[in-house]
Amino acid sequence: MATGITIGEAARRSGCPVATIRYYEEVGLLRPAARSAAGRRVFGMPDIERLRLIRRLRTMDIGLDAVRELVDAMGRGGAACLDVRDMALAHLEAVRARRAELDALDRTLTRLTATCSAACKDGPDASCTIIADLIAA
């Protein structure tokens, strides 16, 4: 057999931890792997590609349900790339919204810490409003 990849090797090639690969199989993201005589999982290149794709989608914070839909759609061939693109576009919006939240948070934290640093530059000072500002914000 040209391809006889163990789960550890699959983990190395895909970047997914071993336990995570087993978990993906358990929840149906991966079809049940073939087994060796001793009952060990044996993977092939298509499994590795699928894993790499799943992992890539997961690092984009795409939920497992959406990942499952996507990889299944791809498996059925055809117009999958448009589905992928639509998902990517929808996700892009979510990413931008989250980034805007983080920007706002950055500004808030910067302002709060600057206020405290100014009021307490010679040690804690009763005039420091950082806690009250946090409550009021």
Place this chain on the structure above:
Amino acid sequence: MATGITIGEAARRSGCPVATIRYYEEVGLLRPAARSAAGRRVFGMPDIERLRLIRRLRTMDIGLDAVRELVDAMGRGGAACLDVRDMALAHLEAVRARRAELDALDRTLTRLTATCSAACKDGPDASCTIIADLIAA
């Protein structure tokens, strides 16, 4: 009694769901609330302020353990504002790191979707590399 706030009212004033307030009490973030004759929780203004503060810290993605330390430190008065500032500064770094990740993701998604849109502008096209790009990335 000037203050006799029900849990529903506390939820409205703090922005925390009712179930979350009970959960915070259960895990020790809030001291156990006083009870009415019928066994219902009765809150006062200090509880509401504490809740607002907790909620504010949580929207900053600060873990419950860190929140607990902070609100306890504040309860003990004194130099709490420096603790808060240090936490805020540490957290600011985490926020910026996460934002950088999202920026990278934004660029990736933008590039991928643009490629697909160009290749598939007249319908799905076999030359579209979005899926292969995802696997390879």
Place this chain on the structure above:
DNA sequence: GCTTGCTCCTCAAGTCGCTTGAGCATGTAG
């Protein structure tokens, strides 16, 4: 007084996406 409907209570279990651990079998290198 009575009914309606909202709010409140407790306790248990479910969510998501894994991770960790126990306890055992198998494969590989020296």
Place this chain on the structure above:
DNA sequence: CTACATGCTCAAGCGACTTGAGGAGCAAGC
């Protein structure tokens, strides 16, 4: 032949809640 790494299964744990069941209390209108 002996280590030791790697594999297996099953079960539980994580954070931070959320949801659901099953019941009691309370305020308002009739």
